[in-house]
Amino acid sequence: MLIHVPSVERLIEAFRRLPGIGKRTAERLALHVLSAPAELAETLSDAVRDARSRITTCDICGNLTEANPCTICADERRDHSVVCVVERPAGAMAIEKGGTYRGVYHVLHGVLNPLEGIGPAELKIEGLLERVRRGGVREVIVATNTTAEGETTALYLSKQVSALNVAVTRIAHGVPMGGGLEYTDDQTLQRALEGRTRL
Amino acid sequence: MRLNELTCSGFRCLGELQFLPIPGVNIVHGRNAQGKTSLLEAAYFAVTSKSHRTNTESELVRHNHDRFQIRAEVARRDREVRIEVNWWQGTKRIKVNHVALSRVSDLLGRANIIFFSPEDIALIQGAASVRRRFFDMEMAQLQPSYLAALQQYRQVLRQRNQLLRQPTPDLPQLEAWDEPLARHGAVLIEERRKFLRDLAPLATRAYAHIAPDEPVEIRYHPDVPDAAALPKTLLKARNSDLRQGVTNRGPHRDDFEVYVSGKPARIFASQGQQKTAALALRLAEIELVHDRTREYPILMLDEVMAELDAARAERLLDSIHPDVQCVLTTTNLNASLPSAQRASAHFLMQGGRLETR
Numbered sequence: 392m393l394i395h396v397p398s399v400e401r402l403i404e405a406f407r408r409l410p411g412i413g414k415r416t417a418e419r420l421a422l423h424v425l426s427a428p429a430e431l432a433e434t435l436s437d438a439v440r441d442a443r444s445r446i447t448t449c450d451i452c453g454n455l456t457e458a459n460p461c462t463i464c465a466d467e468r469r470d471h472s473v474v475c476v477v478e479r480p481a482g483a484m485a486i487e488k489g490g491t492y493r494g495v496y497h498v499l500h501g502v503l504n505p506l507e508g509i510g511p512a513e514l515k516i517e518g519l520l521e522r523v524r525r526g527g528v529r530e531v532i533v534a535t536n537t538t539a540e541g542e543t544t545a546l547y548l549s550k551q552v553s554a555l556n557v558a559v560t561r562i563a564h565g566v567p568m569g570g571g572l573e574y575t576d577d578q579t580l581q582r583a584l585e586g587r588t589r590l
Numbered sequence: 591m592r593l594n595e596l597t598c599s600g601f602r603c604l605g606e607l608q609f610l611p612i613p614g615v616n617i618v619h620g621r622n623a624q625g626k627t628s629l630l631e632a633a634y635f636a637v638t639s640k641s642h643r644t645n646t647e648s649e650l651v652r653h654n655h656d657r658f659q660i661r662a663e664v665a666r667r668d669r670e671v672r673i674e675v676n677w678w679q680g681t682k683r684i685k686v687n688h689v690a691l692s693r694v695s696d697l698l699g700r701a702n703i704i705f706f707s708p709e710d711i712a713l714i715q716g717a718a719s720v721r722r723r724f725f726d727m728e729m730a731q732l733q734p735s736y737l738a739a740l741q742q743y744r745q746v747l748r749q750r751n752q753l754l755r756q757p758t759p760d761l762p763q764l765e766a767w768d769e770p771l772a773r774h775g776a777v778l779i780e781e782r783r784k785f786l787r788d789l790a791p792l793a794t795r796a797y798a799h800i801a802p803d804e805p806v807e808i809r810y811h812p813d814v815p816d817a818a819a820l821p822k823t824l825l826k827a828r829n830s831d832l833r834q835g836v837t838n839r840g841p842h843r844d845d846f847e848v849y850v851s852g853k854p855a856r857i858f859a860s861q862g863q864q865k866t867a868a869l870a871l872r873l874a875e876i877e878l879v880h881d882r883t884r885e886y887p888i889l890m891l892d893e894v895m896a897e898l899d900a901a902r903a904e905r906l907l908d909s910i911h912p913d914v915q916c917v918l919t920t921t922n923l924n925a926s927l928p929s930a931q932r933a934s935a936h937f938l939m940q941g942g943r944l945e946t947r
Contacts, residue, residue, distance in 0.1 A: 505752035539745045547766035
């Protein structure tokens with residue numbers, strides 16, 4: 392069986408290391424790459440290698456970028472006094488898609504998670520504090536996820552940043568726009584009620 | 591609420607089986623190791639997707655089989671509920687009224703069974719963790735917001751303990767974990783206190799029905815009684831936490847103590863008194879479920895008559911509200927005479943087969 396050929400096994404294992412790919416999907420992808428014209432495999436491997444060698448992390452915000460500093464950090468029309476902290480590049484990308492945020496970002500590349508051996512030193516926290524210490528930042532918006540780890544990281548950052556006399560805010564959580572209450576889960580609804588605002 | 595029909599196949603030592611209980615008292619008798627407990631277990635599994643005696647589901651499959659199926663037909667006040675469980679090679683699929691559930695937790699609250707088993711005596715004799723698990727499970731079923739706080743608390747506690755085990759834990763990070771621990775912990779303390787306030791008098795009354803001359807009482811012993819003082823307590827315990835690499839204070843150290851005639855039942859009560867006290871907790875649950883849902887749950891009593899003297903056994907059956915459907919198992923048919931006012935049906939369990947008598 393093809394599965395037991397070492398080169399094929401290696402390909403399947405490589406796919407499995409990607410997020411969201413299980414055993415079956417990895418096998419399907421590998422077999423597809425192998426049975427499609429060789430051109431696909433070449434395009435794929437070239438694209439992966441090329442993108443990976445061009446993209447680095449921005450020295451200022453830690454986001455993925457081709458230019459260094461990244462286009463957002465280099466953009467003078469953006470408000471550099473407001474820094475939005477996200478867990479991963481995907482978070483910054485999501486906010487950018489909204490198109491209304493005019494500040495800049497800081498990507499932590501994770502959250503505090505002792506069970507996985509991730510502490511402040513493993514995250515880009517010192518880089519953030521350094522940015523704040525250099526001056527010019529008046530607000531840090533913490534947009535980490537609402538998991539136990541994301542919340543604790545938010546709290547940790549708020550203590551560290553407030554010690555430098557800069558305002559720290561947390562993004563609001565609640566009912567999605569255009570979504571009915573009936574589709575919102577209990578915990579989100581509870582938070583939405585707690586965070587209600589006066590009309 | 592009543593169970594109208596239970597069928598199962600491939601479950602434990604049971605054969606292809608159909609159980610048609612009546613609304614009143616159902617007595618399943620038979621010698622040891624014939625499948626009486628497995629019958630109750632199958633019903634409990636259909637309603638909760640859990641076994642009362644094991645967390646290893648592969649133990650539930652009949653020897654040399656890779657699949658079991660259970661179907662339960664339950665009539666509730668408002669509608670009929672048909673639950674189908676299909677377990678195959680480690681995966682379970684559950685359908686309610688022919689609709690597949692995407693999450694197993696969606697099954698909770700569709701039907702209610704209160705299950706008393708001989709192992710429940712551990713509620714009185716066992717470590718505090720056994721009692722905490724009992725209260726956590728009951729409360730989680732009756733109020734989902736408690737479950738949310740409990741899950742968050744446990745996750746934060748795991749993270750904080752891991753941090754404490756590091757050679758030189760980062761103090762600002764420890765402080766950041768203290769805040770959610772105290773916040774979710776405060777919810778647990780308040781909710782447990784409220785729950786006990788409702789449950790304790792019901793248990794006292796249930797015990798008094800069975801043994802009128804021994805007053806029983808349940809008290810909540812929170813490790814930190816004042817929920818608002820949790821942050822301060824964590825701070826005070828910080829040095830010993832750091833030394834021992836574990837979180838020493840908080841609701842994960844709570845206990846619930848049962849007293850019989852003013853003395854802790856764990857130490858001073860007899861075997862029979864302990865069993866009665868454990869039973870009183872389960873009977874209290876019946877009333878609590880009725881208070882919250884306006885409907886009586888189904889009661890299953892496994893081997894309850896053993897260790898109870900005849901007078902207690904009779905008073906026990908008398909004390910159960912006539913609207914409660916009851917399934918009980920016994921090895922000794924003579925010892926389990928139900929009270930005369932109630933309709934009863936007899937079943938014989940023999941080698942995994944059920945016969946109506």
